[in-house]
Each structure stands twice: as C-alpha cells, then as structure tokens.
Amino acid sequence: MTPYMPVHWTGATLAALTLLHALGSGSLIASPALSPSSLSAAPNAQTLYIGCATTPSVLFMETATGRITRSTVLPSPASGLTLRGDGSMLYVTCPAPQSTVCEIDTSTGRVVRTMEVGHTASDPVLSPDERSLFVCARFDNRIDQIDLASGRVMRRLIAPREPVSAAVTPDGRHLLVANHLQAGRADADVVRATVTVLDLRTGGMVKELELPNGSTLLRDLRISPDGRHAVVVHQLARFHLPTTQIERGWINTSAMSLIDLQTLDLLTTVLLDNINAGAANPWAVAWDTDGSRIMTTHAGTHELSIIDFPALLERIHRLGSGGLPDETLSASRTLADIPNDLAFLVGLRQRIQLTAADRGPRSLVVAGGRAWIGNFFSDTLSVIDLDDPDSPVRSIALGSCSEDPAERRGEAYFNDATLCFQGWQSCASCHSNDARVDGMNWDNLNDGIGNPKNSKSLLLAPDTPPMMWLGVRADSAAAVRAGIPHALFTVQPEEVATALDAYLRSLSPMPSPHLEQGRLSLAGERGRKLFFSETTRCANCHRGDLYTDQKQHRVGTIGRYDAPADRFDTPSLVEIWRTAPFLHDGSALTVKEVLTSSNPDDLHGQTSHLTPQEIEDLATFLLSL
Numbered sequence: 001m002t003p004y005m006p007v008h009w010t011g012a013t014l015a016a017l018t019l020l021h022a023l024g025s026g027s028l029i030a031s032p033a034l035s036p037s038s039l040s041a042a043p044n045a046q047t048l049y050i051g052c053a054t055t056p057s058v059l060f061m062e063t064a065t066g067r068i069t070r071s072t073v074l075p076s077p078a079s080g081l082t083l084r085g086d087g088s089m090l091y092v093t094c095p096a097p098q099s100t101v102c103e104i105d106t107s108t109g110r111v112v113r114t115m116e117v118g119h120t121a122s123d124p125v126l127s128p129d130e131r132s133l134f135v136c137a138r139f140d141n142r143i144d145q146i147d148l149a150s151g152r153v154m155r156r157l158i159a160p161r162e163p164v165s166a167a168v169t170p171d172g173r174h175l176l177v178a179n180h181l182q183a184g185r186a187d188a189d190v191v192r193a194t195v196t197v198l199d200l201r202t203g204g205m206v207k208e209l210e211l212p213n214g215s216t217l218l219r220d221l222r223i224s225p226d227g228r229h230a231v232v233v234h235q236l237a238r239f240h241l242p243t244t245q246i247e248r249g250w251i252n253t254s255a256m257s258l259i260d261l262q263t264l265d266l267l268t269t270v271l272l273d274n275i276n277a278g279a280a281n282p283w284a285v286a287w288d289t290d291g292s293r294i295m296t297t298h299a300g301t302h303e304l305s306i307i308d309f310p311a312l313l314e315r316i317h318r319l320g321s322g323g324l325p326d327e328t329l330s331a332s333r334t335l336a337d338i339p340n341d342l343a344f345l346v347g348l349r350q351r352i353q354l355t356a357a358d359r360g361p362r363s364l365v366v367a368g369g370r371a372w373i374g375n376f377f378s379d380t381l382s383v384i385d386l387d388d389p390d391s392p393v394r395s396i397a398l399g400s401c402s403e404d405p406a407e408r409r410g411e412a413y414f415n416d417a418t419l420c421f422q423g424w425q426s427c428a429s430c431h432s433n434d435a436r437v438d439g440m441n442w443d444n445l446n447d448g449i450g451n452p453k454n455s456k457s458l459l460l461a462p463d464t465p466p467m468m469w470l471g472v473r474a475d476s477a478a479a480v481r482a483g484i485p486h487a488l489f490t491v492q493p494e495e496v497a498t499a500l501d502a503y504l505r506s507l508s509p510m511p512s513p514h515l516e517q518g519r520l521s522l523a524g525e526r527g528r529k530l531f532f533s534e535t536t537r538c539a540n541c542h543r544g545d546l547y548t549d550q551k552q553h554r555v556g557t558i559g560r561y562d563a564p565a566d567r568f569d570t571p572s573l574v575e576i577w578r579t580a581p582f583l584h585d586g587s588a589l590t591v592k593e594v595l596t597s598s599n600p601d602d603l604h605g606q607t608s609h610l611t612p613q614e615i616e617d618l619a620t621f622l623l624s625l
C-alpha cells in the first residue's frame with residue numbers, strides 16, 4: 001500500500017483559505033485548529049472531503065498521498081456533508097441561527113449555490129432519488145426538507161428534541177431521526193431520548209422508537225446497505241443510581257441500538273463497553289460497503305469498534321429463539337438482558353486504539369477498503385486497513401496547529417474519557433455539547449445521597465458563584481476540582497483543572513431560536529416588561545445581565561427528595577431555551593410550568609394574577625434570553 005506522505009499546504013490552498021497555514025515541510029505560521037468533524041468519500045475513493053468545525057472550510061484530500069489538493073471557503077465552519085451518488089456535488093451544512101447549506105461543484109471546488117435552513121444545521125442526507133436534501137435543524141427541533149430543484153425548504157418535519165442525525169430508508173418511505181436529548185421531565189421513572197420515524201408521504205410521525213430507559217446523547221444513525229437495519233449509537237445512563245461507583249458502567253454505559261426496518265421496531269440495544277473498560281462517547285457510525293461490519297468511533301476513548309454484524313444478528317436471534325447462550329462470556333439469558341450485558345459483544349467486535357496523535361474521533365467514512373476517521377482535537381485523520389484491521393493504525397496530520405490555547409486543551413480534557421477510571425465517561429457525558437446539559441437528573445454526592453438534581457449547563461458558571469443548585473461549591477474552580485475525583489474517579493495534575501477553567505470561561509451564549517432576526521419578538525417585548533415589573537418581582541432575584549442575584553432562596557419548589565430547609569441558588573436564565581427540563585429536580589417540563597403549576601402559591605415571583613396570554617409572553621421572553 002502507498003505510504004502516506006506528510007501533508008504540505010500548497011500555494012493554491014493558501015490562496016483559497018484566508019488563513020495562515022504551514023508552508024513547506026513542517027515549518028509553521030500561526031494556524032487555527034481545523035477540527036475535522038465530517039467526512040465523505042468520492043465514489044472512486046480517490047478523494048476525501050473533510051468538513052472542518054473550527055475553520056470555515058472543506059478540504060479535498062487525495063487518498064493515495066494524503067495531500068490536500070484543494071480547499072473551499074465556506075460562510076462558516078462545517079457541521080456535516082454529503083455527496084451526490086455520482087460524486088458531482090457536495091452538500092455542506094454551515095450551522096448558525098439561520099444555517100446555510102453550500103452546494104459545491106466537486107470538479108471546481110466552487111460553491112455554486114447556497115440554501116437557507118433552520119438553527120444549527122447538521123447531517124445533510126439526500127433522498128434516494130436525490131431530489132431532496134434533508135437537514136437536521138437542531139435547535140428548531142425540526143428536519144428541513146430542501147427541494148433541490150428550487151433550492152428552497154419545501155417541508156418542515158417535527159422531531160421532539162435536538163435532532164442531530166437522520167437517514168432515509170432506501171425505498172424513500174421513511175425518515176429516521178436521532179434525537180440527541182430526552183424531551184420529558186427528568187424526575188420520571190423512565191427518561192429516554194427517542195428515534196423518531198417519519199412517513200415521508202404525509203410528513204407525519206409514524207412512531208417514537210423507545211430506546212431503553214436512560215438512553216441519551218444519541219449521535220449518528222445509519223442504515224445498512226441492504227436497507228434492512230438501522231443503527232444508532234448513544235449513551236445509556238444509569239441515572240436512577242447514586243453516582244458512587246463508576247466501574248461496570250454504574251453511571252454511564254455506551255450503547256448501540258439496532259432497528260429492524262421491516263417492522264420499524266427496536267431489535268435490541270447492545271453495550272459497547274467491556275466489563276473492565278468503558279468505550280465512552282460513541283459518536284460516528286458507518287457500515288462496511290457490503291453490510292458485513294458496523295463501525296463506530298469512541299470519541300472519549302479514541303478508539304474504533306468493528307463489529308461483525310451477521311454474527312451479532314445470529315447471536316441475537318439464537319437468544320430470541322430460546323437457544324442457550326454460546327460459549328462466550330455473555331450473561332444474557334433472554335433478549336431483555338442484552339442492554340445490561342457488558343460481555344455480549346465478546347468475540348464479535350474488535351476494539352482498535354488509535355495512535356497517541358489521534359484525539360477525539362468524531363467522523364468516519366469507509367472508502368477503498370479503509371476506515372477513515374476524522375479526529376476533532378488533533379487535526380488528524382486515522383486510517384485503518386479493513387482487510388487487515390490488526391495492522392498499525394496510520395495517522396495523517398491535516399495541518400499543524402501551532403497554537404494550543406488553554407481553552408482548547410480544556411475542551412479536549414472535558415471530552416476525554418481517558419482521564420476517567422477505565423474510560424467510562426467524560427465531563428461531556430453529562431454536560432453534552434459545549435458543556436451544556438443532558439436533560440437528566442443525577443444523584444451526585446456533593447449534597448448528600450438520595451436527592452437527585454437536574455444537570456446544569458456550565459455556560460457562565462465562572463461568572464455566577466456559588467455553584468450547584470444548593471450553592472454547595474464556592475465557585476466553578478472549586479466545582480471543577482471536585483468534579484475530577486467525583487465524576488472521573490481519578491487524580492489529575494493541576495494543569496488539567498486550569499485548562500478546564502479556561503474552557504469554561506471561553507463558553508459564550510448562542511442566540512435563541514425564539515428571536516426574530518436576532519431581536520425580541522413583540523410577544524417577547526411584552527414579556528420583558530412583565531419580567532421587570534413590580535407586579536411579578538422576577539428581577540428581584542433574576543437580576544443584572546446574567547439574571548441572577550447569586551443568592552439562595554426558598555421559592556416553593558421543595559420536592560419529595562429535598563430537605564424541607566433547602567434553599568436553591570438563583571439560576572441564570574441565559575440560554576434556558578436549551579436546558580429543559582427546569583428547576584433543581586427537572587420537575588417542570590416547560591418554562592410555562594415553572595410560572596404556573598410549579599408556582600401555585602406565588603412564592604416564586606408573582607404569577608397567579610397573569611392572564612394566559614401574559615404567561616405566554618413572559619415565557620417567550622425567557623426563552624429568548
């Protein structure tokens with residue numbers, strides 16, 4: 001096989017990119033991180049298209065040499081890409097409050113058309129007839145269907161919460177959508193995110209596929225080449241247990257759910273961890289071209305799993321038909337046991353560690369008999385020969401990032417499960433996506449046992465001490481230093497904590513999908529007046545730019561697990577449009593509930609005198625922050 005050449009940035013590349021990159025062999029000029037996060041391969045496997053998540057570009061790479069031959073500048077960084085079957089056109093999603101899809105002619109590298117879609121677009125997918133493009137509009141809870149003839153959104157399909165990945169069945173009848181987060185209250189017995197199945201003739205929902213209790217943080221969903229199965233990877237949170245033990249997945253496990261596309265039912269959910277080694281943060285998924293293997297990256301442990309699919313199906317069917325478990329270590333006696341069985345994949349899966357130079361595998365494509373993996377934090381591609389997966393993994397540097405600012409290091413640590421005992425989870429396993437939330441309740445030990453709390457977004461945490469719902473940590477630095485032993489179960493050098501501090505300080509709010517052209521709507525304006533009026537008294541506690549007095553209060557929200565004397569720290573209200581459910585115990589599904597059913601005695605501001613329209617207006621204001 002051709003040895004891979006180190007990548008040299010050519011003059012043409014430099015001209016195209018408005019950035020300064022490395023010139024010549026290894027000499028550096030300051031260059032920002034690329035963060036390769038989406039991949040697509042030309043039908044002849046000679047070119048790879050690499051979407052960068054932190055520079056506005058798509059790179060064209062020659063697979064034989066590893067050379068970057070071209071780069072196309074985009075309006076903003078890329079979150080996903082897909083190619084027409086004949087390889088002529090590439091569609092790239094550029095996320096923003098109003099996202100853009102760029103259509104790129106692959107023969108010239110030019111953007112020939114741009115199309116507008118919803119908030120934070122990702123994972124574009126073509127319909128089988130290639131007349132439509134479906135794009136997840138994550139924060140609008142929607143899939144936008146673009147008619148490629150006109151370039152306009154022809155239909156908006158609804159998904160419950162944060163759709164991040166979608167696939168169309170080969171017959172064009174159904175669209176399957178992976179919802180990143182659960183959409184219910186967090187204090188229920190069953191809390192899980194779903195896969196939404198939509199009927200593409202009517203646009204209506206066929207069903208919500210219920211994954212096992214605790215399923216969350218869904219990522220890639222992909223359909224097998226024969227169209228008979230779909231696979232989606234996710235986390236399986238053991239949220240009903242106190243977070244006292246991490247081994248054997250007692251806090252978080254990593255999973256893969258298989259969907260039978262003939263019946264549109266969940267076949268089963270298989271754990272991706274081993275008994276003594278977590279495989280945290282499963283992310284990208286690909287099928288081998290003949291459907292014989294499923295591959296998934298583990299972004300937290302920097303690995304690739306290669307799973308023998310026919311053998312897995314056989315093991316599932318044998319169990320389902322009452323057959324005795326085979327000679328493996330599997331503990332399953334019935335199909336219902338599989339989602340708790342850390343040994344079900346023994347003998348069916350190869351776990352491949354990427355090289356030490358490869359950090360954060362978040363994208364994956366199979367081309368030319370190889371698995372190509374884009375590593376977010378190291379700006380490298382990993383290459384694995386699928387004919388000989390045991391041969392050494394190769395790593396290709398895409399550019400040399402000369403700066404390594406503390407916030408970027410901190411972000412890498414935040415997402416790195418190798419800092420955790422046995423690789424079970426990372427900070428991002430609960431504070432998903434730029435250190436926000438997972439929508440779950442967790443019984444952390446910072447305030448005693450038996451009183452689960454809804455996870456908190458870490459946006460603005462450094463500016464709003466004290467920390468935690470009960471204010472039990474003095475500030476975010478203290479919370480970070482307590483989080484390492486309690487969430488990762490290890491001791492780390494101070495450098496890890498200071499980089500995490502820098503990362504948290506670097507977070508900035510994202511504009512709300514409830515704004516209109518970046519502005520408060522009329523309803524939002526009316527709500528703003530109510531919020532600041534003396535009749536509601538909201539601003540007495542939700543004060544200043546960050547909407548918090550940083551003090552603890554009793555506001556009539558004590559739940560069945562709380563101590564009667566508990567006082568809760570006034571939360572900031574910035575970005576609450578993306579942190580449902582609400583209150584310390586996740587007992588309010590909507591902001592409106594916070595203002596109504598959760599405030600029956602006017603102990604939490606004064607709301608009982610407000611008309612339904614005024615409640616609506618106030619909620620619109622809050623959701624616009």
Ligand code: HEC
Nearest residue numbers: 427430442453454455456461467468469479480483484487
């Ligand atoms: C098992 C899930 C889980 C993991 C893993 C986790 N956290 Fe948290 N985190 C939570 C929950 C739940 C809360 C809210 C708890 C409370 O208020 O009592 C929280 C709160 C915080 C807060 C306080 C935020 C605020 O505004 O009050 C910080 C800071 C924090 N976590 C940092 C981290 C860091 C750093 C890591 C990794 C070392 C981490 N967390 C890992 C669940 C988790």
Ligand code: HEC
Nearest residue numbers: 536537538541553557568569570571582583584604605606
């Ligand atoms: C006495 C101080 C105080 C007043 C007045 C007050 N709040 Fe709060 N607010 C809090 C506290 C404390 C919490 C957390 C309560 C809990 O988690 O149980 C909270 C929580 C919230 C939340 C949920 C945030 C989240 O992330 O879960 C919203 C929304 C909210 N308040 C809006 C309002 C509005 C609107 C008003 C006016 C009608 C108001 N608050 C008046 C102190 C106050």
